[in-house]
Amino acid sequence: MSKVVVTGMGIVSPIGNRIETFLASLKNSQNGAGHVTRFETCELPTKIVCEVKDFNSDFRDVKISFAQEAARQAIKHANIEVMPNNSRLSIGIGLELFSMEDLVKVHRKLATDSDHKNMTFLNTPSDICCHLISKEHALSQSPLIHISACAAGSDAIGSAFLKIKRGQSDLILAGGTDSMINPMGLAGFCRIGAMTKKNDTPFLASNPFDKRRDGFLLGEGAGFLVLESLEHAQKRGAKILAEISGYGNSLDAYSISDPHPKGEGAIKCMERALKSAKLSPNDIDAISAHATGTPKNDPAESAAIRSVFKNNWQDIPVMATKSMIGHLISAAGAVETITSVLSLQNNFLHKTLNLEQIDSECELKHIIDSNQSFNGDHIIKNSFGFGGQNASLIISRYKG
């Protein structure tokens, strides 16, 4: 079976729209939070998010443009001259943009023909983005489209990993894109009580594993990685950035809204990823946690990590990237996988922001005061979706 390597990356995020600026922001502990600027939040309980800055979108549904831009960067970064004929896209993607303005026009029967053409939920279902990217980059096989909520980005990379490892493809552009920073998206998450309400202190609002956490901070963006079989990458002389060495997913089958309190689904996907990589828990050198900052998710993930790494969890540093960029939903796993690749390439782990009072149920080896130097070989990346869909990836240092 083929080894799977990363040869290109592209990103649009709340703390940088190029890999170089994103890396600098990680190193400088940049915080992407702020008040919503895209629409008036008025009396909504949450008025803060992590928006992408300095970005002009061609689509009203900004996640389509985010994906196109991140995909272009990744393909350019990988320096691909000829796309192999078994290439494809593997993408995690969120819901269609649901425009309230359009909805009111439709229900009031006031929509004109021109309105209908421009209505996001009527003429740009989010999977259009997949076909546009496949067409632009001549990715010739059916796109693998993942809609497993917050696990979708990691599932997209995992599916690509399996396709290449199993010899079905030589090259896959894999990643995720999402933005739910719109009235319906923000209100929907508020209505189920999932979001932080720290409106007066946006920079302190996303605090995974901290006693004071009160919900996640919504983010947006896209991340894509070019994955290739090692043979294909070597044959064309590509620069290899890292290796994807394992993937596992699992179903909680527990609750529609809550994770299993002992993290049973999370344990299964981490163990499956380790088995897939032929690694033991002792081989893992760092963890990129899902770490949403919600009251129930963080203890469940912490319990799962302590269970899987029972002999050495006190020695494995844990990163919580959502403390800087918020929760990118279907793009989260992809952007946080890019963070892991950058950690391996640049020999550091970023610190978790706003973690001052560690919750006793979230006891792990957190990176608190400053970034940490890192010369380990394997990082496990967790993503857990609403509705009990869990995915873990293992990103490894490529040693030639």
Next chain:
Amino acid sequence: MPNTQIVIHSIKTLELNDQYNESNLDTDILDHLKDKKSRKLMSKQDKLGLMSAASSWKSANLKYDQDKVGIYFCVGILPFEDKHLTKLAEYSSVENHFDYYKFSTDGFNSMNPLLTFKCLPNMPLFHISYNLDITGRYFMTYPSSEDLICSLERAIEDIEYGDIDYAIIGGACDQQNILVRHHLNRISKRNLDLFPDCSGAITISKKSPVKGDIIIKSINSHYLVHNPIESTNQEVSNFGAVDFLFQIQNFIQSSSQSCTLSSGHSKIELEKYYE
């Protein structure tokens, strides 16, 4: 194992029509719920998906390890229901225009929290896994024929590589949904009555076939790279996933020994084992 092949153990398809309507579905779904009250958390799409998946899985009557069963499922786009949207639009507008303040107060307060659970497209996967106690692998995707082929390919690969023993592959489409019909109306010249609410699911594994078993001989996906915004007159294949499952059911019920099914640009070759 000698001569092992990928075999379809069972299939269930469902279409809402004059004979079997949403009210029937609402009653029948109770047979498959661990907690009857959870029905209120389910959209029509969720119910359609669970109904087909549970019926297929239970009729296969297999002994299983819950960690070694995978679910590979295709769902429709935007499963919002009109009754919720009408209320939200009503409470979020002033003089026929959307109003941010009204939305953030009256509109927000009118939103039933259950709406969020009902509109998320990945929820059929939760309801199937929870009610059937399945904790293995999954692939959750959209409802085109190509998506079903991708799901089927992934399920077969996961079986071949030993990640799972059994797979449920299915799809559910709430096509009478107001938003879906708007979308279909824009991209298709076809009669929208041809797009009913429907679902289907098959249960497969790798085994030595016996006489009468349905064998999946080959699957083939030919993807035509296209810009869906420009190609407004092409034949709609958005919901081809369930169409494929109906074709499989028709073949099983027919006297034919083999067939090649197609939807969109994708093909599945099936054969009835007769040795």
